[in-house]
Amino acid sequence: MHLGPGAEPAPLVAIAVDMVIFTVTERGLAVLLRRRHEAPFAGYWTLPGGFLSDHESPEAGAERVLADKIGVHGLYAEQLYTFGRPDRDPRGRVVSIGFFALMPWNRAAPLAGEAHGTAWHSVDTLAPLGFDHATIIGMARQRLVAKLAYSTxxxxxxxxxxxxxxxxxxxxxxxxxxxxxxxxxxxxxxxxxxxxxxxxxxxxxxxxxxxxxxxxxxxxxxxx
Amino acid sequence: MHLGPGAEPAPLVAIAVDMVIFTVTERGLAVLLRRRHEAPFAGYWTLPGGFLSDHESPEAGAERVLADKIGVHGLYAEQLYTFGRPDRDPRGRVVSIGFFALMPWNRAAPLAGEAHGTAWHSVDTLAPLGFDHATIIGMARQRLVAKLAYSTxxxxxxxxxxxxxxxxxxxxxxxxxxxxxxxxxxxxxxxxxxxxxxxxxxxxxxxxxxxxxxxxxxxxxxxx
DNA sequence: CCAAAAGTGTTGGGCTTACACCCATGG
DNA sequence: CCATGGGTGTAAGCCCAACACTTTTGG
The missing domain is CATH 1.10.10.10 (Winged helix-like DNA-binding domain superfamily/Winged helix DNA-binding domain)
Structure with missing residues (x-):
C-alpha cells in the first residue's frame, strides 16, 4: 500500500479471524474444533477461522465465519485479542484477530460430526493443536471465567x-x-x-x- | 499472499499500532496526542502510532512506537482492541491494533512541546480527532476505569x-x-x-x- | 415405599462505609 | 498564631457464606 507522499510503504499482511466457540456439555466446558486437511498442520485440530475479506470489519468477518463455516447465526461473540507473532503461521505473515463466542448446548449437537469435520473437545483434554490456537483458547477461557463473575x-x-x-x-x-x-x-x-x-x-x-x-x-x- | 494449493489468496492489509498514553496532570486524566502534518487529517490531533513492520509482533511494534516516536522506554502497556472498519482510513485498508499505556506524571512533562509535535490533552475536552481515534481513546478510558477497581x-x-x-x-x-x-x-x-x-x-x-x-x-x- | 433431584430461610461474621479531630510545618 | 494539608480509629449496617430438611415425582 502506498500511504502518501514521503511515506514508506507499509508492510502488508493477511488478517485471519479465529473463533473460540464454547459450549457446555455433560462432560463440561467444550470448544468447537475443526480438523485440518491442508498444510500446514494437516491432520491437526484447529479453531474455525478464515481470512478477513476486503471491505469487511473484524466483527463482520467473525459473523461470516460463524455462518459460512459453522452454519450458525446470532451467537454471542466478542473480540478477544489479536495474535501477531511473526512466526505464528509457517506460510507467512498472518495476524489473527481472536474472537470468543458462546453457543447454547441445545444448538451444539448438530454441528459436530464428519459432515462438517468439526467436533466438540473438552477444554481439559485438548490434543496438540495447530498454530498458536492452544494459546488463544487459553486466553478465551480466562476471559470466560472472569466475565462469569461480573456479567450475565x-x-x-x-x-x-x-x-x-x-x-x-x-x-x-x-x-x-x-x-x-x-x-x-x-x-x-x-x-x-x-x-x-x-x-x-x-x-x-x-x-x-x-x-x-x-x-x-x-x-x-x-x-x- | 499465496496460502497453498487450492486456497484463494487472502486480501492483504496494512497493520497500524496506535497508542493511547495516559498520564494524570493537575488538570486530571490526560492523553498524549500528536498533531498531524500529513494528509489525511492534516492539522488534526491523532494518537501516536505507526505501521507494524515485518517480523514484528504487535507488542514489539507498540514498544517501538513508544521508543521511536515518543522517546520513552519501559512504560506499562497492554493490548486494548483491534479496530478494522473498512472505511476507517481514507488511504485504504488499515487495521489498527490499539494499545493503552500509562506514564508516571513526572516523566510526562518533557514529552510535550513543539519539538515533538506532541501535547497532553485533558480527556474531558478533546478537540475532534483524526481517524477513529476518539473511539479508541473512549475505549481505553473505559478499560482504565474498570481496571482501577480490580487491579493495582x-x-x-x-x-x-x-x-x-x-x-x-x-x-x-x-x-x-x-x-x-x-x-x-x-x-x-x-x-x-x-x-x-x-x-x-x-x-x-x-x-x-x-x-x-x-x-x-x-x-x-x-x-x- | 423408596430414590432422586427440586425447592426453600436464617444466622453469624467479616467487610465496607460513614464520620471528626489532632499534628506538623511555613509564613 | 494561623492556615494548610497530613495523619489516625471506631461503630453501625450490609452483604456473603454456611448450613438441613421438606416436596414432588417415577418406578
Whole structure:
C-alpha cells in the first residue's frame, strides 16, 4: 500500500479471524474444533477461522465465519485479542484477530460430526493443536471465567428455557468448583435478568423443575 | 499472499499500532496526542502510532512506537482492541491494533512541546480527532476505569516515590469522584503492594507527607 | 415405599462505609 | 498564631457464606 507522499510503504499482511466457540456439555466446558486437511498442520485440530475479506470489519468477518463455516447465526461473540507473532503461521505473515463466542448446548449437537469435520473437545483434554490456537483458547477461557463473575454472560450458553439447576451446573463447569444451591438461586434471581415461566421440566423420577427464561435475550449486563 | 494449493489468496492489509498514553496532570486524566502534518487529517490531533513492520509482533511494534516516536522506554502497556472498519482510513485498508499505556506524571512533562509535535490533552475536552481515534481513546478510558477497581494498575502512573494523597488524587481523577481519606488509606495499604519509605515530602506550609514506593515495580496485581 | 433431584430461610461474621479531630510545618 | 494539608480509629449496617430438611415425582 502506498500511504502518501514521503511515506514508506507499509508492510502488508493477511488478517485471519479465529473463533473460540464454547459450549457446555455433560462432560463440561467444550470448544468447537475443526480438523485440518491442508498444510500446514494437516491432520491437526484447529479453531474455525478464515481470512478477513476486503471491505469487511473484524466483527463482520467473525459473523461470516460463524455462518459460512459453522452454519450458525446470532451467537454471542466478542473480540478477544489479536495474535501477531511473526512466526505464528509457517506460510507467512498472518495476524489473527481472536474472537470468543458462546453457543447454547441445545444448538451444539448438530454441528459436530464428519459432515462438517468439526467436533466438540473438552477444554481439559485438548490434543496438540495447530498454530498458536492452544494459546488463544487459553486466553478465551480466562476471559470466560472472569466475565462469569461480573456479567450475565453465562445466560448466552442457555437454551430458551432452562432450569436453575442447569444454570448452576453451567457455572460450576466453567469455574471448576461447586456452588451452594440456595445461595446461587438467591444471587441469580436477584440480578433481575431471568424470569420464571409457568412451565416445568420432568427429567426423571423426582420432582419436576420450574423452567426459566432470559428477560432480554442477547443482552449481557455488567453486574456490581 | 499465496496460502497453498487450492486456497484463494487472502486480501492483504496494512497493520497500524496506535497508542493511547495516559498520564494524570493537575488538570486530571490526560492523553498524549500528536498533531498531524500529513494528509489525511492534516492539522488534526491523532494518537501516536505507526505501521507494524515485518517480523514484528504487535507488542514489539507498540514498544517501538513508544521508543521511536515518543522517546520513552519501559512504560506499562497492554493490548486494548483491534479496530478494522473498512472505511476507517481514507488511504485504504488499515487495521489498527490499539494499545493503552500509562506514564508516571513526572516523566510526562518533557514529552510535550513543539519539538515533538506532541501535547497532553485533558480527556474531558478533546478537540475532534483524526481517524477513529476518539473511539479508541473512549475505549481505553473505559478499560482504565474498570481496571482501577480490580487491579493495582494505578501504581503504574506514580513516580518512584509518592505520597498517599497523591495516589488518592490519581484515583479520584480517573474515577471522577471523591474518596474518603481514611478508608482509601486502609484499603490501599491492605493490598500489600506499596511500602513506606523513611523519607518525607515537604510541599507547603503544613505537615510533610510520608513517601511510599511500589514493592514490585512493573507488576500489576489483580485484586479480589 | 423408596430414590432422586427440586425447592426453600436464617444466622453469624467479616467487610465496607460513614464520620471528626489532632499534628506538623511555613509564613 | 494561623492556615494548610497530613495523619489516625471506631461503630453501625450490609452483604456473603454456611448450613438441613421438606416436596414432588417415577418406578
Amino acid at each position: 454472560i453465562a445466560l448466552q450458553l442457555m437454551p430458551q428455557r432452562f432450569t436453575l439447576s442447569q444454570l448452576q451446573s453451567v457455572y460450576e463447569s466453567i469455574m471448576g468448583e461447586a456452588l451452594d444451591k440456595r445461595n446461587f438461586r438467591k444471587w441469580v434471581c436477584s440480578l433481575g435478568c431471568i424470569e420464571a415461566t409457568d412451565e416445568t421440566y420432568r427429567a426423571g423420577s423426582h420432582r419436576p423443575a420450574r423452567l426459566y427464561r432470559v428477560k432480554h435475550p442477547g443482552e449481557v449486563r455488567i453486574i456490581k | 494498575i494505578a501504581l503504574q502512573l506514580m513516580p518512584q516515590r509518592f505520597t498517599l494523597s497523591q495516589l488518592q488524587s490519581v484515583y479520584e481523577s480517573i474515577m471522577g469522584e471523591a474518596l474518603d481519606k481514611r478508608n482509601f488509606r486502609k484499603w490501599v495499604c491492605s493490598l500489600g503492594c506499596i511500602e513506606a519509605t523513611d523519607e518525607t515530602y515537604r510541599a507547603g506550609s503544613h505537615r510533610p507527607a510520608r513517601l511510599y514506593r511500589v514493592k514490585h515495580p512493573g507488576e500489576v496485581r489483580i485484586i479480589k
